[in-house]
Amino acid sequence: MVLPSVASADNEEAKKFGARATIEHASLSPDGALLAYLQPTKGQGSGLYVVPLDGSAKPALILRAEGDPERLGYCKWVAAARLVCNVYGITQIEGGHPAYISRLIAVDADGKNMKMLFDRGGAGQALGYKLFGGRVIDWLPDEDGKVLMMREFVPETSTATHLAQTDDGIGVVKVDTRNLSTTPVERPKNAIAEFIADGRGKVRIQGTTPINASGYQRGETRYAYRTSDSRDWKPLSIVTEAETSFNPYAVDPDLDVAYGLQKLDGRRAAYKVALDGSLKQELVFAHPDVDVDGFVHIGRRGRVIGVTYATDRREALYFDPELDKLATSLAKAIPDLPLIRFVDSTVDEKKLLIWAGSDTNPGRYYLFDRVAKQLRPLFDARAELENAQLAPVKAMTYRAADGTMIPAYLTLPPGKTSARGLPALVLPHGGPEARDEWGFDWLSQYFAARGFAVLQPNFRGSAGYGDTWFRKNGFQNWKTAIGDIDDGGRWLISEGVDPGKLAILGWSYGGYAALQSAVAEPGLFKAVIAVAPVTDLNMLKEERQIWSDYRVVGAYVGDGPHIEQGSPARHAGDIKAPVLMFHGSYDRNVGVYHSRVMADRLKDAGANSQYVEYPKLDHYLEDSDARIDMLARSDAFLRASLGLN
Numbered sequence: 001m002v003l004p005s006v007a008s009a010d011n012e013e014a015k016k017f018g019a020r021a022t023i024e025h026a027s028l029s030p031d032g033a034l035l036a037y038l039q040p041t042k043g044q045g046s047g048l049y050v051v052p053l054d055g056s057a058k059p060a061l062i063l064r065a066e067g068d069p070e071r072l073g074y075c076k077w078v079a080a081a082r083l084v085c086n087v088y089g090i091t092q093i094e095g096g097h098p099a100y101i102s103r104l105i106a107v108d109a110d111g112k113n114m115k116m117l118f119d120r121g122g123a124g125q126a127l128g129y130k131l132f133g134g135r136v137i138d139w140l141p142d143e144d145g146k147v148l149m150m151r152e153f154v155p156e157t158s159t160a161t162h163l164a165q166t167d168d169g170i171g172v173v174k175v176d177t178r179n180l181s182t183t184p185v186e187r188p189k190n191a192i193a194e195f196i197a198d199g200r201g202k203v204r205i206q207g208t209t210p211i212n213a214s215g216y217q218r219g220e221t222r223y224a225y226r227t228s229d230s231r232d233w234k235p236l237s238i239v240t241e242a243e244t245s246f247n248p249y250a251v252d253p254d255l256d257v258a259y260g261l262q263k264l265d266g267r268r269a270a271y272k273v274a275l276d277g278s279l280k281q282e283l284v285f286a287h288p289d290v291d292v293d294g295f296v297h298i299g300r301r302g303r304v305i306g307v308t309y310a311t312d313r314r315e316a317l318y319f320d321p322e323l324d325k326l327a328t329s330l331a332k333a334i335p336d337l338p339l340i341r342f343v344d345s346t347v348d349e350k351k352l353l354i355w356a357g358s359d360t361n362p363g364r365y366y367l368f369d370r371v372a373k374q375l376r377p378l379f380d381a382r383a384e385l386e387n388a389q390l391a392p393v394k395a396m397t398y399r400a401a402d403g404t405m406i407p408a409y410l411t412l413p414p415g416k417t418s419a420r421g422l423p424a425l426v427l428p429h430g431g432p433e434a435r436d437e438w439g440f441d442w443l444s445q446y447f448a449a450r451g452f453a454v455l456q457p458n459f460r461g462s463a464g465y466g467d468t469w470f471r472k473n474g475f476q477n478w479k480t481a482i483g484d485i486d487d488g489g490r491w492l493i494s495e496g497v498d499p500g501k502l503a504i505l506g507w508s509y510g511g512y513a514a515l516q517s518a519v520a521e522p523g524l525f526k527a528v529i530a531v532a533p534v535t536d537l538n539m540l541k542e543e544r545q546i547w548s549d550y551r552v553v554g555a556y557v558g559d560g561p562h563i564e565q566g567s568p569a570r571h572a573g574d575i576k577a578p579v580l581m582f583h584g585s586y587d588r589n590v591g592v593y594h595s596r597v598m599a600d601r602l603k604d605a606g607a608n609s610q611y612v613e614y615p616k617l618d619h620y621l622e623d624s625d626a627r628i629d630m631l632a633r634s635d636a637f638l639r640a641s642l643g644l645n
Helices: 012-018 321-333 442-449 478-494 509-520 537-542 550-557 561-565 568-574 593-604 624-642
Strands: 025-028 034-040 046-052 060-065 071-079 082-092 098-108 135-138 146-153 169-176 182-189 192-197 203-208 220-225 234-240 247-252 257-264 267-274 281-285 292-298 303-310 314-318 339-345 351-358 361-369 374-380 393-399 405-411 424-426 453-457 502-507 528-531 579-584 609-614
Touching: 012 442, 012 624, 025 071, 025 339, 025 351, 034 071, 046 071, 046 082, 060 071, 135 192, 146 182, 146 192, 169 192, 182 192, 182 203, 192 247, 203 247, 220 247, 234 247, 247 292, 247 303, 257 292, 267 292, 292 339, 303 321, 314 321, 321 339, 321 351, 393 478, 405 442, 405 478, 424 478, 442 453, 442 502, 453 478, 478 502, 478 509, 478 561, 502 509, 502 624, 509 528, 509 568, 509 579, 528 624, 537 550, 537 561, 537 593, 568 593, 579 593, 579 624, 593 609, 609 624
Parallel strands: 424 453, 424 502, 502 528, 528 579, 579 609
Antiparallel strands: 025 034, 034 046, 046 060, 071 082, 082 098, 135 146, 146 169, 169 182, 192 203, 203 220, 220 234, 247 257, 257 267, 267 281, 292 303, 303 314, 339 351, 351 361, 361 374, 393 405, 405 453
16 A cells, blocks of 8 residues: 655646546535635635625635545525535444444524524434435525435434433424524434435425335335325336336425436436426426436525536526526527526526536626626636646547447647557546536546647446447446447547557546556557545445345345456456556545555555555545546656657
């Protein structure tokens, strides 16, 4: 195991691209007078700043989380001068397992009257861990300072007292964030996965995940709904991994419908279902080539205004004609920033907080006044890159060995028009149930700035293109997925890249793909970098044994010859290229022992390998110093391995 030391003294690009985003989250107060935003501090820490939008005062730091382990996830306004923040951390519980722990707190705009929106239980001893700190499901804009929130209840054993808590499971309560006055709304139940409210304080949908006798999920979610005039639950749908049934996402109280996703011809499509008792279903939108992957919301009530999907780039179809026209106008009015996102709004939706970005710009925040028709720039999402020359990203396809055209993105160094003569990097995405999109990506932009051509393939096994493309997934069908990735490397060579200067880098599943590519095609890539990689498929299943999703993960990874054949840690001796790995010791997504085992196996095989472990960091390494170190080390490793120095 190698502990980190900063290796970036002469690498200015590593400092710029490795720094966390300047603005991590932003929220507009209900009256439009104040803006709140999160800004990174040292390590994994963040500060909450509040600034008047009339320019009467400078930004004020009102709350700070040091990052060891408490971190700020988001802060949103619950009243004109009060915020609710998600505070979370990853720490080790019994047995040394990393666990995600969250809490909600409320604080005034001046940093005073801080309250934790958390049930501390009764006077007994808790019979389990209370990891989930709650989630707001309705911001109740008509009830100043109150929220509707899901809350976890853990039963307690009584010791000479009748005050021990007996409730068990997830329930819903209405909480006054100023004085913590609490009103029960939905009694706690075991196996609750989610509740969906209508933006007006009514819980209309509940989802449950049945648990077997061993305490493991059965791999389905059962949804029920209420009509607007009843408290009785009626069956809505049963959603399994196949997603052939309606999966609800939001409720529109005016139309009395639920919006959700459901498979149509093997792709996710948007539907709405009547909640009046008839369950009449209507197709809202389906794309012939890609999945619909979500809904666009606006306002304090989370009003659904459209659907979103990604073809070559992120797109949206708006139901609201005015907002559709506005989004089109904004895309034209903001030069070279065609990606538009409605981040937040005032209660009356007359002032909008907007983010706009592109492939060569990590994004800027704007305030738009719909009445005055004024667009006001606020700040850059990544101030460190304000004057940096970034590389255009080109959507393209290349041919796999079986003739299938693989969609991908090619990023060339600024000023270059061809990969010919350049060192190159194949950068497979994580997941595998994910996909790359057109836009700013700090990893690909960093390596382009360092002179590499970067190819990001949406290999078969990627999400977003329907069932036929996804297949079972990138683990069970690893040969196809890895074959597509390797064919991306071959395509780069056909474009003039020197075969001796071709490398691969991946994070999470991408790290797995990088290592497994080196097993399947030992001579193709001349250097391998894996960040937080899966290295043994059976280990990936077994690390979930203490969690309720153990059976679900087990079914996802599957059983059969692919467990042995598709686990790079079992074939370390086949890897001929130099290997560099990084992992955070508190990784909850992929246990750190995946990299530790792989490092040991590579050492035993006499391989040229290095391993860097970052103490107390999780899967995403959200620490600027760690990311800078990782980028600088990776660049130095590639230059040494590919003979670029």
